[in-house]
Amino acid sequence: MGANMARRLVAGGHRVVTYDLDATAVATSTENGSEGVTSLEELVSCLPSPRAVWMMLPIGQPTEDTIAALAPLLSPGDILLDGGNANYKDSIRRAREMSGRGIEYIDVGISGGIWGLAHGFCLMVGGPADAVKRMEPAFRTLAPAEDVGYCHFGPSGAGHYVKMVHNGVEYALMQSYAEGFELLAAKEEFDLDLAAVAETWSHGSVVRSWLLELTAAALKDDPGLESLQAFVEDSGEGRWTVQESVDLAVPIPAITAALQQRFRSRQDGPLGARLLAALRQQFGGHAVRRSGD
The missing domain is CATH 3.40.50.720 (NAD(P)-binding Rossmann-like Domain)
Structure with missing residues (x-):
């Protein structure tokens, strides 16, 4: 304990x-x-x-x-x-x-x-x-x-089943916040204070949550999150949740996408992305960036 x-x-x-x-x-x-x-x-x-x-x-x-x-x-x-x-x-x-x-x-x-x-x-x-x-x-x-x-x-099993789905939902919520704040940061002309956005949303907003409060705290401590690498582990429960959805034929696209994004975060120059670049060059002659450029 x-x-x-x-x-x-x-x-x-x-x-x-x-x-x-x-x-x-x-x-x-x-x-x-x-x-x-x-x-x-x-x-x-x-x-x-x-x-x-x-x-x-x-x-x-x-x-x-x-x-x-x-x-x-x-x-x-x-x-x-x-x-x-x-x-x-x-x-x-x-x-x-x-x-x-x-x-x-x-x-x-x-x-x-x-x-x-x-x-x-x-x-x-x-x-x-x-x-x-x-x-x-x-x-x-x-x-x-x-x-x-x-x-x-x-x-027996009901408690851990509910917790498994809970963690799957958590994956999707975290991914939604991550995507939203990345989009906010991309609008450079506004120079948005992301910590202030999270703090504002935490009061009265329909997207308020404890995870959002933690987002505000993280961004306040490190506004650009430059001390962290974009490497996200998974505990295993997200995988079980997605597998359960397959077994029961219940679609959970948001949770599945959030899990897949965690996998992608651990890859450096993944083959799939490099193949996409190669295919665009093959059929359209589009410019590519070579290793070492």
């Missing part, structure tokens, strides 16, 4: 025991009021039954390995929560596997980033109703308020 989540839970009166392969992460968490341990075995032994163990791990093998190590240590009636950005299909499978051991599995899609400590986290939950009910005090403590920002959406 991240230090900010642990701190918010401790502040809400919950007992939190933390473990991480990185001792520095454990130390940071204990500075915020949790109890630190040095192994999964110690973690499990410190918790009274029925236990609730909350994982916040990178997707894929790190999560698989941790579950494999934890499962034999847990007892029937314990709850295992996955707050990482797991593929919902993996969550369904893991819930089935844990059910065979009598362990309740809850998938928790979490949004809020580094600002969650101050503003609360948005929690999208899937899993057995009785287990979710047992964890509600913690969920409501982590949420922005007692009655908002948390919802149990359905059976």
Whole structure:
């Protein structure tokens, strides 16, 4: 569990025991009021039954390995929560596997980033109703308020499915802002203050959002964003969202285009763009720019 989540839970009166392969992460968490341990075995032994163990791990093998190590240590009636950005299909499978051991599995899609400590986290939950009910005090403590920002959406996998689509929407929103502000900057004769535009749009505009507030902050700190490279990673959830749209035959062109743009941002002189230049020269004799020009 991240230090900010642990701190918010401790502040809400919950007992939190933390473990991480990185001792520095454990130390940071204990500075915020949790109890630190040095192994999964110690973690499990410190918790009274029925236990609730909350994982916040990178997707894929790190999560698989941790579950494999934890499962034999847990007892029937314990709850295992996955707050990482797991593929919902993996969550369904893991819930089935844990059910065979009598362990309740809850998938928790979490949004809020580094600002969650101050503003609360948005929690999208899937899993057995009785287990979710047992964890509600913690969920409501982590949420922005007692009655908002948390919802149990359905059976195992539902929470991570909702979070997957959430991240796909996030891709498209970010891409729209990026394109809009690039167009604003291109109108050089107006010499627009982009930070001022973002700040103005953040109040009363139909396109106002927290992402727009972050846009204003980024542009205020670095108006031309010259300290950054145009290289944008993807977490994987955008890919899953697009794949799901193919599987369900539901068109999501804006999200798909946003994902493709992230791929393009990582390429230097991509073959496709060079081929376009070559074809224009071939059929029309158009001028091209040669490497090294």
